[in-house]
Amino acid sequence: MKITLRRMIAGLLLSLPATMPALAAGDVARGKYLVTIGICEGCHSPRDAQDRIIESKRLAGGGRAGGLATPNLTPDAETGLGTWSEADVVEALRNGHRPDGSAVRPPMGIFFYKGFSDQDAESIAAYLKSLAPVSNKVERSPVTAAAPTYPHVDHVAEPDHRDPQSYGRYLTQTVSHCLQCHTPRKDGQIDLTRAGAGGNTYRAPGGGSVVSSNITPGNPDGIAKWTDEQVKTAITKGLRPDSGRIVDVMDFSLYAQMTPEDLTMLVGYLRTLPAVVTK
Numbered sequence: 001m002k003i004t005l006r007r008m009i010a011g012l013l014l015s016l017p018a019t020m021p022a023l024a025a026g027d028v029a030r031g032k033y034l035v036t037i038g039i040c041e042g043c044h045s046p047r048d049a050q051d052r053i054i055e056s057k058r059l060a061g062g063g064r065a066g067g068l069a070t071p072n073l074t075p076d077a078e079t080g081l082g083t084w085s086e087a088d089v090v091e092a093l094r095n096g097h098r099p100d101g102s103a104v105r106p107p108m109g110i111f112f113y114k115g116f117s118d119q120d121a122e123s124i125a126a127y128l129k130s131l132a133p134v135s136n137k138v139e140r141s142p143v144t145a146a147a148p149t150y151p152h153v154d155h156v157a158e159p160d161h162r163d164p165q166s167y168g169r170y171l172t173q174t175v176s177h178c179l180q181c182h183t184p185r186k187d188g189q190i191d192l193t194r195a196g197a198g199g200n201t202y203r204a205p206g207g208g209s210v211v212s213s214n215i216t217p218g219n220p221d222g223i224a225k226w227t228d229e230q231v232k233t234a235i236t237k238g239l240r241p242d243s244g245r246i247v248d249v250m251d252f253s254l255y256a257q258m259t260p261e262d263l264t265m266l267v268g269y270l271r272t273l274p275a276v277v278t279k
C-alpha cells in the first residue's frame with residue numbers, strides 16, 4: 001500500500017514543473033548495477049568448494065563474512081526479506097537497524113553504506129524486492145559484542161555524477177567497498193585519516209592469509225607507478241603490470257561490470273587520495 005502510494009506520488013511529481021524536488025523512487029536497473037559493483041553478492045551468496053558463487057543461490061545468503069553468516073537478501077517470505085518494506089531495506093542498509101530492532105553488525109559496511117544517496121538506496125531496495133524469492137534458511141550468528149552505532153541518517157543527497165571528487169569518492173568509498181578493505185583500523189575504528197593505506201589481513205581463498213595493499217599514491221611500488229589502464233586491469237582482472245596475480249580476495253569479475261565511465265571516475269579519485277607512506 002505504502003509503496004503503491006509512493007509510486008503514485010512519484011508519478012504525479014513527474015507531471016509537475018521541473019523545479020519541484022524529485023521524490024526518490026527505486027530504479028530496479030540502477031539497483032542491480034549497484035548491487036553488482038557493490039559486491040553484495042560476494043558476501044551474500046554461498047560458495048562451492050572452488051570458492052565460486054553457487055548460481056541458484058546468488059544473494060540468497062549462507063555465505064560467511066568476518067565470522068558471521070550472511071542473510072538471505074531475496075524476497076522469500078519465510079527465509080528472506082519477503083516481509084520487509086523497501087523502507088525497511090533502506091534502514092538496514094544505511095543505519096544497520098532491522099525491523100525486529102536488532103543491529104546489523106560488521107563486516108556489513110554500515111560505516112560506509114550510510115553514504116548511499118536516497119535514490120540509490122531506494123534503487124537497491126527495489127532491485128532486491130524484484131528478485132525471484134529463493135528459500136534458504138540462514139541462522140543469524142549469535143550476538144557476542146555490541147554493534148557500533150553511528151548518527152542516524154534520514155537523507156543523503158545525490159553526488160555530482162560529473163565530478164570525480166564527488167562521484168569518484170562515492171563509488172570508491174560508499175558503493176564498491178574499496179576503502180572498507182583498504183583502510184587500516186585504529187583502536188578498532190576505521191581510520192579515515194589513512195584512507196586507502198591498507199594493512200588489513202584477509203583469509204586467502206585456498207588457505208593462508210593476505211594483507212590489503214596501500215592503494216594511495218604514497219605507495220612507490222603500487223598505483224603511483226601504474227597507468228590508469230594498469231590500475232583498471234588490476235581492479236577488473238586481478239593482474240598487476242608485472243603480470244603477477246592479485247590474490248582473489250577482491251571480486252574482480254563483479255568489478256569488471258563497472259561502466260568504463262565509472263571506472264575512470266574511481267581511478268581518478270584513487271589518484272587524489274592523500275598519499276600515505278607505509279614502508
Ligand code: HEC
Nearest residue numbers: 038039040043065068069070071092103104105107108141
Ligand atoms: C563484507 C561482506 C558483506 C558485504 C559486501 C555486504 N554485506 Fe550485507 N551483511 C553482511 C553480514 C555478515 C550481515 C549480517 C550481520 C549480522 O548478523 O549482524 C549482513 C546483513 C545485511 C542485511 C540485513 C538482512 C537481514 O535479514 O538481517 C541487509 C539488508 C544487507 N546486509 C544488505 C547488503 C547490501 C545491499 C549489500 C551491498 C551494497 C551488502 N549487504 C554487502 C555482510 C556483507
Ligand code: HEC
Nearest residue numbers: 176177178181210211212213215222223234246247249250
Ligand atoms: C574484500 C577486501 C577487498 C576489497 C573489497 C577490495 N580490495 Fe583491493 N585488495 C585487497 C587485498 C587483500 C589485496 C592484496 C592482494 C595481494 O597482495 O595479492 C588487494 C590489492 C589491490 C590492488 C593491487 C595493489 C598493489 O599495489 O599490488 C589494487 C590496485 C586494489 N586492491 C584496488 C582496489 C579497489 C579500487 C577496490 C574497490 C573497487 C578494492 N581494491 C576492493 C582487498 C580488497
